[in-house]
Each structure stands twice: as structure tokens, then as C-alpha cells.
Amino acid sequence: MVSPVTKIDQIETVILDIPTIRGHVLSMATMRVQAAVLVRVRFSDGSEGIGEGTTIGGLSYGPESPESIRSAIDTYIAPAVTGRDADDVNGAIQLMDKLVKGNRIARAAVEIALWDGLAKRLGVPVSQLFGGAVHDRLPVAWTLASGNSDTDIAEALEMIETRRHNIFKLKIGKRAVAEDVAHVARIKRAVGDAASVRVDVNTAWSLQDARWGLKGLQDAGCELVEQPVPARQRRAMAELAQGYEIAVMADESLNGPEDALEVASARAADVFAVKVAQSGGLKRASEVIAIGQSSGLGLYAGTMLETGLGTAAALHLFATVETLRWGTELFGPLLLTADILAEPIVYRDFCVEIPQGPGIGATLDPDKIDFYRRDGGRTVKAVAGE
Ligand SMILES: O=C(O)C[C@H]1C=CC(=O)O1
Ligand SMILES: [Mn+2]
Structure with missing residues (x-):
């Protein structure tokens, strides 16, 4: 039958x-x-x-x-x-x-x-539907965004000490450029070589701000700047990506494979922050990844600060990617006061572990x-x- x-x-x-x-x-x-x-x-x-x-x-x-x-x-x-x-x-x-x-x-x-x-x-597991996982854990960044440099430094040092994170993304763009650069420099000095420091401007700078900003950030030892200027200003992104040593990462400019192709062809980024949500799903995110990879760009697994559920789904896709040169920021559940999964995602040794399937390996509480x-x-x- x-x-x-x-x-x-x-x-x-x-x-x-x-x-x-x-x-x-x-x-x-x-x-x-x-x-x-x-x-x-x-x-x-x-x-x-x-x-x-x-x-x-x-x-x-x-x-x-x-x-x-x-x-x-x-x-x-x-x-x-x-x-x-x-x-x-x-x-x-x-x-x-x-x-x-x-x-x-x-x-x-x-x-x-x-x-x-x-x-x-x-x-x-969902990873198998995308050809199978090649990683069982991935490096995971934490975002320092308390709004206060001392609090951020204390948070960073504790994360390094407990071996939870040694990659930090600082949220900047709210204050004057010089103040932001000083804030980043203080944090980089405090963590030294024990951690990688990057920033996310979330589109807040003009091109002129960004020229000063990128110069100051790279002198401070910051390795990467994410979306310094508005999403649609591709020419400005291209100028910055080509004009400075610090890596320029596209986030808000990257909404699906069509954007990925345009950003890559315009050389308007050195790195793609690939977000499953922003790409339109796992399949479209896999296409963004393919375009980034074949264009020789660096890849980073981004987040919309999802709960354990969206985070688990993203982990299944990124576990199938050969090289995530810039790691991941799939820490969403750690920023929330409650975990909605019966079995929370495991973070240890500076990494996040890929949940085991079937499916995305997530059961709701x-x-x-x-x-x-x-x-x-x-x-x-x-x-x-x-
Ligand atoms: O990348 C963003 O813009 C959003 C986000 C990711 C980490 C974080 O703290 O905020
Ligand atoms: Mn971002």
C-alpha cells in the first residue's frame, strides 16, 4: 500500500x-x-x-x-x-x-x-539535510554592550577567566567617534592578546565619521568593524573595505543571496555576517555562504539574538561550513534571563556545541x-x- x-x-x-x-x-x-x-x-x-x-x-x-x-x-x-x-x-x-x-x-x-x-x-539532524556537519563545536563571540567601559571590561575579564568567550564584539556608534575609539582602545588594552576585539556600528556613521573611526580602531588593535555606514551605501563600504587594513564586515547590507552577490562584486566588504533570519532562512543563508566563499570573503555566523531555538537552527547550518574564518556570535540564549529549551545549548571552552538532532535538536520547555x-x-x- x-x-x-x-x-x-x-x-x-x-x-x-x-x-x-x-x-x-x-x-x-x-x-x-x-x-x-x-x-x-x-x-x-x-x-x-x-x-x-x-x-x-x-x-x-x-x-x-x-x-x-x-x-x-x-x-x-x-x-x-x-x-x-x-x-x-x-x-x-x-x-x-x-x-x-x-x-x-x-x-x-x-x-x-x-x-x-x-x-x-x-x-x-537538520545539518544532514545540508550535507552533514563537519564541526561539533564552533568558536563563539560575546557582545560587550552594557553602555559602560568599566562594566564591559569586568564582563570581558570574567568571560576569559571562565573560558566562555575570548572574542568580543563591542557595540559602538551611539557616542562621538573619538569617545567610541577611546572606549574600544581601553577594552583592548585590558584584554590584551587574550582576546580578539571587534566592533559593530550598526550603520550609525557617515563615511567621514567612518574614515576617522577605522583609522583609530585599527591603531587600537581592533580587528574588524561591522556595518559602519548605512546598509545601502555600498560605495562607502567599498571605499572603507579597500582603504584600511582592519576588516570590514557587511551585516545590514546583506539581505539574502542577491545582496550577497552585489556586495561581493562591488568588493563592499571583506567579511559576510551571515544571518539565517536576514537571509530568509537556512537555504537562502546557505546560498549567501556559497557566494561569500566563492568570492574569497571571510565568513562569520551572525545572530539576531534569537533564543535557543533559532540559535540551534543556525548551528545546524553553520556546522556544515568548511571555514568560518571569524567564528560565530551565536550566543543569543546567554543574553536572556530564561532559556526556553528543555535542554539548553552548551557553551564551554570558548565554543558553542552543535545540538544533536533529530531535527534542530531543540525541545521547548x-x-x-x-x-x-x-x-x-x-x-x-x-x-x-x-
Ligand atoms: O549584529 C547585530 O547587529 C545584532 C546583534 C548581534 C550581536 C549583538 O549583540 O547584537
Ligand atoms: Mn551587526
């Missing part, structure tokens, strides 16, 4: 509001709570897949908000993909691309849940989901801090 085709039966979305462990000060927003959109796909054979779509700082980072991610899924994506063959993930990706322009984070959240469901039904869901009638209070 031919076994019936498994169908996508139902797609549910929930916004979770989880406080951060301290204020996370970025050039465009200070985060005290992270809002993650959780997606649960139920299939006709009783199996389930889970995914996450998360952004940073409401609408201050990019064009999608937690509310728009949820609404795009509920209103447009779920009705289009429900009833389709559950195993035809590429078909669902192509349909989402056709019916939903932009909204990459929303598409990524559903796509992750579809890969998770398929891999679980096959009894394999139902009590945490009930507690942090926005529609649960509870008011989430941010922790006190800057």
Missing part, C-alpha cells in the same frame, strides 16, 4: 517577551526585553516542527518587527502553505518567495520549522512558553539596569 503523503496541517505563531540579563546598548536602541516569534507547524502524521523569527529593537534595526513577522505568517504564509506536502520544503520556500516579498524573517521562521519537521520524520507568551496576560518587567 502506498503510504499517504504527510501534509502541513496547521501553523501557530506566538510572541514571547523574554527580559535580557542587562540593558544591551546598541547605536539605535537599548534592549531590555527580546521579543521572539515562535512558530509551531503541525503535520498530518502527528509530527511537529518548530522555528523562530526574531529581530532586534522593534523596528529600529530593520524593516520587520515581531508583530509584522507574526502577522505576515498568520495572514499570508500560513494560508498559502497549509495543505501542502510536508516533505516538499523547497516547494514551500519557492512559494513563499513568490507570494511574500521582503519579510525575510517571517519566511525564515516557517522554513526552519519545515526543515525541523522533515529532519525529525527522517530521524536525522512548555512552562517557559506559557510564562513568556505575550498573550498570556502577564506583564514582563525588564530587569533593572542601564
Whole structure:
């Protein structure tokens, strides 16, 4: 007897509001709570897949908000993909691309849940659907963004001492360029050769600011600067990438494979910060990676500060990549006061371990989901801090 085709039966979305462990000060927003959109796909054979779509700082980072991610899924994506063959993930990706322009984070959240469901039904890790993991752990950076240099130094020294992180990304761009450079130089002096120091400007500088900034940063021993100027200013990014020794990394400029091709052809970056959410899912992120690799650029696994769920999904993809020259920043769960996974992702010896499958290897803790869901009638209070 031919076994019936498994169908996508139902797609549910929930916004979770989880406080951060301290204020996370970025050039465009200070985060005290992270809002993650959780997606649960139920299939006709009783199996389930889970995914996450998360952004940073409401609408201050990019064009999608937690509310728009949820609404795009509920209103447009779920009705289009429900009833389709559950195993035809590429078909669902192509349909989402056709019916939903932009909204990459929303598409990524559903796509992750579809890969998770398929891999679980096959009894394999998601990494195997991308050719198999070649790493079981990856180096992981931490972001110093308390808004205070002394607090950042204390945090960095503790991370080195406990062997949790020896790569630090400093969030700058809120203060005057000279103050920011002095802040970075102080931190680099404090950690010395024990750690790599990089910065993320989150598009806050003009080209002129950036010229001064990059000169000061490289003299201070900072190794890399992420997205110094606005996302669409490719010529400025190219001038900076070619004019200084310090590595210039594209983040906000990189929304999917088409951007990747343009950034690489314009030599508008030395490194790609590849984000699954921003790329539009695991498959499109794998295409961004392929373009970066074949253009001879450095690769870095970026984050939208996802919970353990989105982080696990990203780890399955990045575990399949031969060389991540700049490592990863897949530390999202560590910035949150609660872990929504029954078995948290393991961080040790300056690395993050790839969760074992099946699927993305993540099981939700139902009590945490009930507690942090926005529609649960509870008011989430941010922790006190800057
Ligand atoms: O890269 C970004 O812009 C977002 C993010 C990643 C790490 C972090 O602290 O914030
Ligand atoms: Mn960034």
C-alpha cells in the first residue's frame, strides 16, 4: 500500500517577551526585553516542527518587527502553505518567495520549522539535510554592550577567566567617534592578546565619521568593524573595505543571496555576517555562504539574538561550513534571563556545541512558553539596569 503523503496541517505563531540579563546598548536602541516569534507547524502524521523569527529593537534595526513577522505568517504564509506536502520544503520556500516579498524573517521562521519537521520524520539532524556537519563545536563571540567601559571590561575579564568567550564584539556608534575609539582602545588594552576585539556600528556613521573611526580602531588593535555606514551605501563600504587594513564586515547590507552577490562584486566588504533570519532562512543563508566563499570573503555566523531555538537552527547550518574564518556570535540564549529549551545549548571552552538532532535538536520547555507568551496576560518587567 502506498503510504499517504504527510501534509502541513496547521501553523501557530506566538510572541514571547523574554527580559535580557542587562540593558544591551546598541547605536539605535537599548534592549531590555527580546521579543521572539515562535512558530509551531503541525503535520498530518502527528509530527511537529518548530522555528523562530526574531529581530532586534522593534523596528529600529530593520524593516520587520515581531508583530509584522507574526502577522505576515498568520495572514499570508500560513494560508498559502497549509495543505501542502510536508516533505516538499523547497516547494514551500519557492512559494513563499513568490507570494511574500521582503519579510525575510517571517519566511525564515516557517522554513526552519519545515526543515525541523522533515529532519525529525527522517530521524536525522537538520545539518544532514545540508550535507552533514563537519564541526561539533564552533568558536563563539560575546557582545560587550552594557553602555559602560568599566562594566564591559569586568564582563570581558570574567568571560576569559571562565573560558566562555575570548572574542568580543563591542557595540559602538551611539557616542562621538573619538569617545567610541577611546572606549574600544581601553577594552583592548585590558584584554590584551587574550582576546580578539571587534566592533559593530550598526550603520550609525557617515563615511567621514567612518574614515576617522577605522583609522583609530585599527591603531587600537581592533580587528574588524561591522556595518559602519548605512546598509545601502555600498560605495562607502567599498571605499572603507579597500582603504584600511582592519576588516570590514557587511551585516545590514546583506539581505539574502542577491545582496550577497552585489556586495561581493562591488568588493563592499571583506567579511559576510551571515544571518539565517536576514537571509530568509537556512537555504537562502546557505546560498549567501556559497557566494561569500566563492568570492574569497571571510565568513562569520551572525545572530539576531534569537533564543535557543533559532540559535540551534543556525548551528545546524553553520556546522556544515568548511571555514568560518571569524567564528560565530551565536550566543543569543546567554543574553536572556530564561532559556526556553528543555535542554539548553552548551557553551564551554570558548565554543558553542552543535545540538544533536533529530531535527534542530531543540525541545521547548512548555512552562517557559506559557510564562513568556505575550498573550498570556502577564506583564514582563525588564530587569533593572542601564
Ligand atoms: O549584529 C547585530 O547587529 C545584532 C546583534 C548581534 C550581536 C549583538 O549583540 O547584537
Ligand atoms: Mn551587526
